[in-house]
Amino acid sequence: MTRLKLFLIAFLGVSLLVQAQTDDGVLRMNEFRVPKMRKIIQIPDVGTYQVLKCDFHMHTVFSDGHVWPTVRVQEAWLEGLDVMAITDHVEYAPYKNDVKVNHNRPWELVKDVAKENNLVLIKGTEITRSTPPGHFNAIFIGDASGYIEDNSSPKDKEAVMKAKEQNAFIFWNHPGWKVNQIEGSYEWLDFIDELTKEGTLHGIEVINGFGMHKKALDWCVDHNLTVMGTSDIHNLVRHDYDLSDIVHRSMTLVFAKDRTPEAVREALDAGRTVAWASKFLAGKEEHVRNLFHACVELSPAFHARTSKNSAGAEVVTNYYEIRNNSDLYFELVLKSGNGTGSVTLFPRSAQVITAAGGQDKLTYEVVTAYVRSDKHLQVDISLK
Ligand SMILES: [Zn+2]
Ligand SMILES: [Zn+2]
Structure with a gap:
């Protein structure tokens, strides 16, 4: 017996069984509910x-x-x-x-x-x-x-x-x-x-x-x-x-x-x-800041690339993964430091960012987070 015939017999058997169990004269179409x-x-605890x-x-x-x-x-x-x-x-x-x-x-x-x-x-x-x-x-x-x-x-x-x-x-x-x-x-x-x-x-x-x-x-x-x-x-x-x-x-x-x-x-x-x-x-700034840091984390550097700058000196670029462990949404724009200029953290997702070696931190403005009418949250992302 072919595999197809075996499959059909099994399928018919199951459907007859299902029909026997459910056919009370009403066809129920729950698939479209x-x-x-x-x-x-998902939002992690804050402290x-x-x-x-x-x-x-x-x-x-x-x-x-x-x-x-x-x-x-x-x-x-x-x-x-x-x-x-x-x-x-x-x-x-x-x-x-x-x-x-x-x-x-x-x-x-x-x-x-x-x-x-x-x-x-x-x-x-x-x-x-x-x-x-x-x-x-x-x-x-x-x-x-x-x-x-x-x-x-x-x-x-x-x-x-x-x-x-x-x-x-x-x-x-x-x-x-x-x-x-x-x-x-x-x-x-x-x-x-x-x-x-x-x-x-x-x-x-x-x-x-x-x-x-x-x-x-x-x-x-x-x-x-x-x-x-x-x-x-x-x-x-x-x-x-x-x-x-x-x-x-x-x-x-x-x-x-x-x-x-x-x-x-x-x-x-x-x-x-x-x-x-x-x-x-x-x-208020304190609460928005605490919320941001509860949701967003940076991995240790997972890769380092060495290259030469225009003056011929060796420079190191470190690669990190920045993760948003929440259903919130954050858009970051670099304010100081040498690294990725803008980052969009979609809910429950990660991005790769880079930073020149030899720095302690990058400072970003979170342009989707307001702490005053004319002021966004600023955060330090520690690279240590
Ligand atoms: Zn109302
Ligand atoms: Zn009202």
Whole structure:
């Protein structure tokens, strides 16, 4: 018997067996389903801290979002987030004739689902004042039903203080939104100054969705506020983001002692965050630097090439592999030293760089990492 016949007999045997097991009159076409699996966003620990992937700003049909709250949990699970907060607007409920207004309801609908999917859920809301001053997110809140619905400006302070009474973590949202309504710019406001000085305000969104509000990074650094990055997603995430291999929603990376709500709060209060969106990182220099060095490493020189320079002297060029052990993305431009001029470190990948012998280090500017509105992170790559 030929090999082909043997194969066919075996194949037919198996398919008859499969048919016998599954043919209940319904042909199931599971091959075209999206595989059910959770992505893993790989970011190494920073020192003793875990780097938690967090989105503290998203909407559902309970305000002006387009999805039911449990869909937000499914999305966060698929994308590999650790921590999420649904923050529907207090003062804005355009679907109120269709969805009964109950500010605690989104939380009630997802709190068990989040636990069952290994997600840390933080209770939140968006305090939605007219611009300026605009919107504030309050997370780690208690009862969401007692907030101020009247959005007239005399009530602004009272509205924010409601969150403070609950010991919420409060951050100013998308300060550069509607810039044209504030005479073409966005500025540090007296109201924000007052909230900051009295300790009511804890952070600012430097990244909101697809926008980096660069001035807000300077304000966070200068006033010791926590740098936040959020999606502020209203649609399905997949509707707005190309969630292919290296694309993730905008989020906050939180350096936390462990993966609990208490540890997240401690890290936010201490300001240990970096905002991440697209190719870019934004944060306080210390944290962005620590994150970079946790992710990127240089191999020992694996090759040395000896050649003669134009003056006839012998010169050595050393070859190294520089590795990015994370899902972050870094573009490096050489600032000082004699070596490879620019390096793109794609997620979970390596590049070869060279450096003239006899040097201790190369200094690069990480042009995809902001530590102020006009300043990128500078890093030393040690060659020893
Ligand atoms: Zn908003
Ligand atoms: Zn929002």
